[in-house]
Amino acid sequence: MASLTLKETLVRLRDGRLNARELCERCLARANKLSSLNMYISRTERGARQQAERADQCLHKSGQEAKKALEGIPVAFKDNLCTRDAPTTCASRMLLDYRPPYDATMVSRMLDSGAVLVGKTNLDEFAMGSGSTDSIVGPVKNPWTLLFQKTPHRYRFRANQSGCCQLETSPKLSEDEVKVRRRGLHTSASRLSQSSTVLEPADQSGSGLQRLSFEDDSDWLVTGGSSGGSAAAVASGTALVAFGSDTGGSTRNPASYCGVVGLKPTYGLLSRHGLIPLVNSMDVPGIVTKTVEDAAIVLNTVAGHDVQDSTTVTDPYQPVQLDDRFSLEGVHIGIPKTLTFFPGVNDPVLAMRGGSPVISERGNTSCTGVSDRV
Numbered sequence: 001m002a003s004l005t006l007k008e009t010l011v012r013l014r015d016g017r018l019n020a021r022e023l024c025e026r027c028l029a030r031a032n033k034l035s036s037l038n039m040y041i042s043r044t045e046r047g048a049r050q051q052a053e054r055a056d057q058c059l060h061k062s063g064q065e066a067k068k069a070l071e072g073i074p075v076a077f078k079d080n081l082c083t084r085d086a087p088t089t090c091a092s093r094m095l096l097d098y099r100p101p102y103d104a105t106m107v108s109r110m111l112d113s114g115a116v117l118v119g120k121t122n123l124d125e126f127a128m129g130s131g132s133t134d135s136i137v138g139p140v141k142n143p144w145t146l147l148f149q150k151t152p153h154r155y156r157f158r159a160n161q162s163g164c165c166q167l168e169t170s171p172k173l174s175e176d177e178v179k180v181r182r183r184g185l186h187t188s189a190s191r192l193s194q195s196s197t198v199l200e201p202a203d204q205s206g207s208g209l210q211r212l213s214f215e216d217d218s219d220w221l222v223t224g225g226s227s228g229g230s231a232a233a234v235a236s237g238t239a240l241v242a243f244g245s246d247t248g249g250s251t252r253n254p255a256s257y258c259g260v261v262g263l264k265p266t267y268g269l270l271s272r273h274g275l276i277p278l279v280n281s282m283d284v285p286g287i288v289t290k291t292v293e294d295a296a297i298v299l300n301t302v303a304g305h306d307v308q309d310s311t312t313v314t315d316p317y318q319p320v321q322l323d324d325r326f327s328l329e330g331v332h333i334g335i336p337k338t339l340t341f342f343p344g345v346n347d348p349v350l351a352m353r354g355g356s357p358v359i360s361e362r363g364n365t366s367c368t369g370v371s372d373r374v
Contacts, residue, residue, distance in 0.1 A: 002030065002237025006073060006294035009240055013059055013072045020059060020072030020116065024052035027074040027118050031238040037141045039232040041079045043119035044086050048074070051116040058114065069301045071114030076239040078230050079120040080127050081285070082274035083107055086117070090276055091125045091135035104274020105309065106243055106285045109302040118239055121229030127245055127278045130253055132228025140228035142221040142258060143236040224257035226250040227286060231258040234288045241298055244286040247278050251286025263287040263295045268313045270299075271306035296320045334370040 004012070012018035028045050055072035077083060080090045082100035089095045103111070111117065124134045133139040223232050227244025231254035234242050244251040246264035255262025263286060270285045277283050285302075289295045304317040 002026070004240075005290050006070075006240045006297055007291075009073065010070070010297075013055075016060070020052040020055035021049065023072060024048050024074060024116050024118065027238050027240075030236065031119065031233075034143070034236050034238065037143060037145075037232055037236065038122055038135075038138050039140055039229045039236065039238065040076070040119040041089055041091060041122050041135075041137055041229070042087055044117050047085055048116050048118045051111070055114055055116060068112075068114030069297070070110065070241075073115045073241060074118045074239045075110050075115040076119050076121050076230060076233045076242040077104075077107055077117070078123055078127075078227050078242070078244045080123060080245055080276040081107055081120075081243060082276070083117070083120065086120055088120065088276070089136070090127070091123050091137065093136050096136070100274070102274065104285075105271035105306050106302055107274065110241075110243075110298075113301050115241070119233075121227070121233055121242060121244075123229055123244075124226035126276070127226040127247065127250055129226045130224065130249070131222045132225035132254065133222060140223045140225075140232055142223045142228075143232050144259065145220040222257065224254035226254075227262075227288070228254040228257075230286075230288045231255050231260055231262065234258070234260045234290060240289070241294070242288040244288055245275055245278070246284050246286040247282045251288060255288055261289050261292055261295050263289075263299065265299060265303065268311050269303050269317075271309040271312050273306055273308035293322055296322050328365045331365050333365065333367045335367055337369045337371055 009018065009023070013020060013023070028043065028048065031040060031043060052072060058068065059071055079088055081104040082088050082102060084100055084103045086099075087096075088098055088100050107117070122132060122135050122137060122140045124130070124132055125136060128134070131139070222228070227242075227246070227250050230242035230244040230251070233239040235258035244254070244262070246252060246262075249264075251264055252262040264284050265287070267282070267284055272280075272283055272285065275283060275285055287295050287298050289298060300319040304312070305314050306312045
């Protein structure tokens with residue numbers, strides 16, 4: 001279930017193959033099992049269950065389709081977006097007990113669309129950072145740590161039928177097999193961008209993945225930031241959608257680190273009302289999903305003028321229409337050499353230096369290293 005995209009989940013919810021309460025429980029249980037990743041500052045379990053039950057009532061009304069765009073979809077919000085029914089801390093001791101008297105516009109629009117709030121995600125304090133390591137509750141740990149931790153024999157990597165990345169538990173391997181597996185995981189890391197990225201236990205009940213623990217405090221990978229908790233929440237399958245904020249890359253950066261899609265909409269397209277600011281003239285609510293198509297669905301749900309934010313565009317919003325015929329055929333891509341050609345870069349990154357093999361495999365596409373000097 002954690003491998004489903006937002007679009008696929010909406011179809012299953014509406015045709016009755018899935019119910020919102022079951023989906024909510026799976027996400028909450030998964031967040032609990034992966035709690036040591038420190039993705040969430042708070043989890044709104046009671047409220048989420050109530051919202052999921054209401055969503056099921058709407059979804060299962062005989063002869064009617066769901067009227068709300070995101071009915072029953074689990075969503076998480078970065079903890080600098082105000083929520084009336086949950087604390088908003090900005091990962092700072094200063095706001096540890098702060099409960100806003102209102103919802104941010106992004107929160108209210110998502111809840112009005114039927115989404116289920118499962119929690120508030122961790123971040124750099126007041127969104128000032130690029131690693132999600134400077135938080136009063138501690139750093140966020142990248143879900144892909146499972147691929148590179150010091151005991152790789154516990155897990156194995158594979159792609160499911162949808163092309164999504166998965167982990168499944170495996171028996172202990174010999175030392176030689178561990179070395180081979182580790183090389184294989186490094187190769188797999190260069191392919192994460194080919195589709196939505198999730199971590200999923202071997203069996204759908206979730207029992208195949210035990211609570212994650214680390215041998216020592218250095219045995220983990222960063223998520224990037226400052227919206228690292230939101231990116232990790234989507235990558236780990238504990239939420240189908242997460243909101244961050246983006247000033248100079250704070251949504252896009254962690255999305256790239258975690259292998260998911262991060263969108264910074266044009267300034268003024270989304271309301272900043274209720275987003276505790278870092279830089280008022282640059283801050284934008286960011287969207288994190290598994291696929292570009294999912295991001296477009298969310299954007300079309302929350303975009304548009306807001307009387308509470310005078311910087312939002314007043315022109316009527318034109319929904320994004322994605323072209324199903326989109327292709328990379330014949331595209332020539334330049335990759336700045338200085339991004340990869342210097343000492344100390346890890347092997348998975350160096351594997352990308354000649355151009356992404358995933359992109360090249362998709363069609364007649366070429367990649368070239370270019371100088372970034374003017």
